[in-house]
Amino acid sequence: MKNVSLKKIIRIAKYLAIFYLSIGMIALAIPKLLEMQFRVDHYQAFIPLAELPKSTHMWSFFGRSYVYNLFIGLTELSIGILIIFKRTRLIGLLISLGVCLNIFIINIQFDMIYEVVRHISIDLFLTLILLIEYRKDLYQFFIGLGGKLNGEVIKANSGIWKKLRIAYVIFFPVAYFIFSFVVISMFDYNLIGSYEIKNTQIENGNITFDKGSIGTTPMLFFERNDLVVLSVNDSIHYGWYEIEEEHLRMNFRPSKNH
Structure with missing residues (x-):
């Protein structure tokens, strides 16, 4: 009797979780279709990018494209529909896992902790709980059968091809990581950044700059890949720089008005 009652409670809790997740996904989907989400106030569109909070930056970025x-x-609407029906529930849950993980990371990294606590962590948790029921089938299909439906368990091949694949999986990521690390180590992160120009002297003579086309003051920007940008006198100038011991050399391409 206790087992029957427990099964009924688990069954009811399961369907409550399914409908909660479905309602949440549909409620998130419809506003996107009607351009009700990712709206930014008009005045915020004129705030310099560096002055925008991370959450507003993300919100405006997603709102740029209706497509x-x-x-x-x-996608969210399909999740809300697919998980309702038993035959399509697994498909919906797998899509939900990818969507929820993506939103979860985005919300954390863009300082939207309120959204994490309010709904996405719950949706992600419910998706994982509901997927537990399919754990053996998922392992058998994706690992045991390798995604095939012919019922034949995939066995590891022997020979040179197997060794080549193992070598590739081990050495290529490591080699590319080393290559990328060498590339970024060439950048001087103590120099890269944004600088306001306070005072400029050439041969003991002062030069006065007015604000450029970027920001509200004269600015100098050192970027990766040796790019330098000078924003002065309502203009912007692009060039490149190099560091030789204690000397910094900058060269700018000619602009239309200077």
Whole structure:
């Protein structure tokens, strides 16, 4: 009797979780389809990028493309529908896992902790709980059968091809990591950044700069890949720089008005 009652409670809790997740996904999808989400106040569109909070930056970025919102909205809508039906529930849960993980990381990294606590962590947790029921089938299909439906368990091949694949998986990521690390080690991160020009002297003579086309003051920007940008006198100038011992050399391409 106790086992029967426990099974009924688990079954009810399971369907409550399914409908909670479905309602949440549909409620997130419809506003995207109607351009109700990712709206930014007009005045914020004129705030310099560096002065925007991370959450507003992310919000405005996603709001730039209706097609992207349409894609995400239809994806969330499909999740809300697919998980209701037993035959399509696994497909919906697998899509939900990818979507929820993506939103979870985005919200954390863009300082939207309130959204993490409010709904996405719950949706992610429910998706993982509901997927537990399929754990053996998922392992058998994706690992045991390698994604095939012919019922034949995949066995590891022997020979040179197997060794080449193992070598590739081990050495290529490591080699590319080393290559990338060498590339970024060439950048001087103590120099890279944004600088306000306070005073400029050439041969003991002062030069006065007015604000450029970027920001509200004369600015100098050192970027990666040796790019330097000078923003002065309502203009912007692009060039490149190099460091030789204690000397910094900058060269700028000619601009139209200077």
